[in-house]
Amino acid sequence: MDSENLKKKTAVSLIWNIFNKAGYQVIAFLVAIITTRILTPEDFGYIAALAIFSIVSGVLIESGFSIALVRRENNTRADYSAAFYFNVLLSIILYLILFFCAPLIADFFNMPPLVNLARVIFLALVINSFVIVPNVILTKQLKFKQIAIADLGGMILSSVITIVLAIKGFGYWAIAAQQVSQVFFKMIIIWCCSKWWPSWKSNFALIKELFAFSFAIIISSLLNYLSKYVYNFVIGRTYSTADLGYYGQANKYYQIPVNVIINSVVGVAYPVFSSLNNDKERQVAYINKIIAFLSFFSFPVLLGFFAVAPNFITVVITDKWMPILPYLRLFLISSLIQPFIILNINIFNVKGKSRYYLYVEILMVALTAIFLLLMHDTIMQMIIGFLLTNLIVWVVTLFLVKHCVGISCLTQIVKMLPSLLISIIMAGGVMLFDYLVPITPIYKLCCELIIGVVLYILLALISKNQIFIEIFNQILNKIKNK
Secondary structure: OOHHHHHHHHHHHHHHHHHHHHHHHHHHHHHHHHHHHHOOHHHHHHHHHHHHHHHHHHHHHHOOHHHHHHHOOOOOHHHHHHHHHHHHHHHHHHHHHHHHHHHHHHHHHOOOOHHHHHHHHOHHHHHHHOOHHHHHHHHHOOOHHHHHHHHHHHHHHHHHHHHHHHHOOOOHHHHHHHHHHHHHHHHHHHHHHHOOOOOOOOOOHHHHHHHHHHHHHHHHHHHHHHHHHHHHHHHHHHOOHHHHHHHHHHHHHHHHHHHHHHHHHHHHHHHHHHHOOOOHHHHHHHHHHHHHHHHHHHHHHHHHHHHHHHHHHHHHHOHHHHHHHHHHHHHHHHHOOHHHHHHHHHHHHHOOOHHHHHHHHHHHHHHHHHHHHHOOOOHHHHHHHHHHHHHHHHHHHHHHHHHHHOOOHHHHHHHHHHHHHHHHHHHHHHHHHHHHOOOOHHHHHHHHHHHHHHHHHHHHHHOOOHHHHHHHHHHHHHHHHO
């Protein structure tokens, strides 16, 4: 693929991927608002208790094959079929194990409703196994439009079901219904969009080859999620169901903007990184551009959310959820570096250095364990430990990226600083307005959002931010061409 074609296809893919991930998170955000206003902290606590089991099982079922197949050239139908059958068979085995272990899970957390709830929620694992290979095929072809249709279609249909059940008083079953129905509808749509069907002729020898590449990725992913969701495990075991619900909601709300940022940009970056593996100069230039692009869009969103959080809670999800405020703000500070950790890990995988990913995750688990041992008296202490863990891991990935592609640590930081500085000033201005102006929360929230956007644009213009100038010039050129 020549440079101009790659640039055009990447731009189109990026637009569709941003539309998909942003749209998905907007819908998830709206549904979260509605369900949070209706349901109780205990309802969300039950769901949060099961999160680690769903996540770990999902990693095992996927087996790192998505990354391996996207990276691998000249995949055949027999190759894809082998991966498909393996994923489905493994999902059924794991579901049966979890089905019979459900009473043990409920006893561990002392939450009797988890027995039946777990057996329903874990059905999503089996359904999702049917989606993995078709999604890989569309990703490899950069057909993010079709992926967007499947993701958003499944999310919209499941959201309707969830809202109706929540209003009707089904409690935590409304959230369970969303998790299962979302992947079910996505499965139907993505199979129609991909127009791919497995063949009986399958190259099962491929499984061994894929495992050779993805084994480190599987272990790394497991360690990554264990280090994040072990907090659910500890809080669910030590504190009340409501406390776990508060923690879980704070975790959910900070992840909504983070997931939009990571999935929109990094989701497209990985296949493009892979296509440039034989052109180091262009690959390095592309990585530098992505770092600057991520900084420009992620920092104002996350720090802006930090600034408006008190009025957001009061206006949007009501004051009954105000206990999540300190948790949410600490998570948002931690999230400033999370997109860059994920970006760096993608660079490791593209360069065939999946063992670096493993080293990073081993470090993360070790740090998580250390901080949990030292800081476990309160939930706030645990989240501070989570923040410190991410900071140390990010610094380590900077040095590993330097070793992989030759981009210095200082270069990466310099690319981030301009947007970080103007974002801090913007957030400070919004918080100053909140402190000085005595108006009702709903009007204050609206004013803060407007002030934040306008102030950030003005600061970007005054500071001549590189990404802002490029976007501004592109908009002007399009207007002139029309």
